Amino acid sequence: MWRKTISCILSRKINAKGGIPKKDKEALTDAQAKILLDTILDLPPYVFVMIGLYSGLRREEILGLQWDCVFLDVETPYLAVRRAWHSDHNRPVVTRDLKTPAAKRDVPIPQSLVDCLLEAKETEPGQKCVNRENVVYCLDFKVTPHQLRHTYITNLTHAGVDPKTVQYLAGHENSQVTMDIYAKAKYNRPEELSEVVNGALKLQTDSDESGESSKMTGKKRILSVVNE
Numbered sequence: 001m002w003r004k005t006i007s008c009i010l011s012r013k014i015n016a017k018g019g020i021p022k023k024d025k026e027a028l029t030d031a032q033a034k035i036l037l038d039t040i041l042d043l044p045p046y047v048f049v050m051i052g053l054y055s056g057l058r059r060e061e062i063l064g065l066q067w068d069c070v071f072l073d074v075e076t077p078y079l080a081v082r083r084a085w086h087s088d089h090n091r092p093v094v095t096r097d098l099k100t101p102a103a104k105r106d107v108p109i110p111q112s113l114v115d116c117l118l119e120a121k122e123t124e125p126g127q128k129c130v131n132r133e134n135v136v137y138c139l140d141f142k143v144t145p146h147q148l149r150h151t152y153i154t155n156l157t158h159a160g161v162d163p164k165t166v167q168y169l170a171g172h173e174n175s176q177v178t179m180d181i182y183a184k185a186k187y188n189r190p191e192e193l194s195e196v197v198n199g200a201l202k203l204q205t206d207s208d209e210s211g212e213s214s215k216m217t218g219k220k221r222i223l224s225v226v227n228e
Helices: 002-013 030-040 045-055 059-063 111-122 145-158 163-170 175-187 190-227
Strands: 078-081 084-088 091-095 105-108
Touching (some): 030 045, 045 059, 059 084, 145 163, 163 175
Antiparallel strands (some): 084 091
């Protein structure tokens, strides 16, 4: 009984290849993203969430972002990822040490994020947020900083952006990371794949039927020659 209990616990927590299995990351739906932004509008996390959703920066890249790397008054507004936030002996520091060389990139941003950042830039510097302990904001779904980034990458994929461009914009050093997300986002949609699959199988069926027909025709010709 004891051994069985331990076995059950281990089977749930340990991957067969070793280590703890990773949970699948789910992107926010359009409806969830809207609810999230509407809920935190005018609250301190709003700008952070907007940057995560519409530029796909990592948490440490957003926290390390400074105005000299935010280009809003150019023909194509973009964010230059050059710094990242780190914790050094429990003290926050911002350095130019990025996660990988690929993390150094220039990310074009949509007008909605441009407007958000322009408004944030006009806000009085050094303004402290006011805590409202008597107000509780609730969502019926969980949201993490990485999920914002995952949503951005997924939306690029759904929009038809090619994998190499997605890899650059996401700052992925390893293309496999990009392809794993790309494949799940692009191909895990039965309603869109149904026509492709049915078309492919129909071609195979037609080919098989054509082959059988050719064989039967060949047999008839052979029999005809023999009879003659």
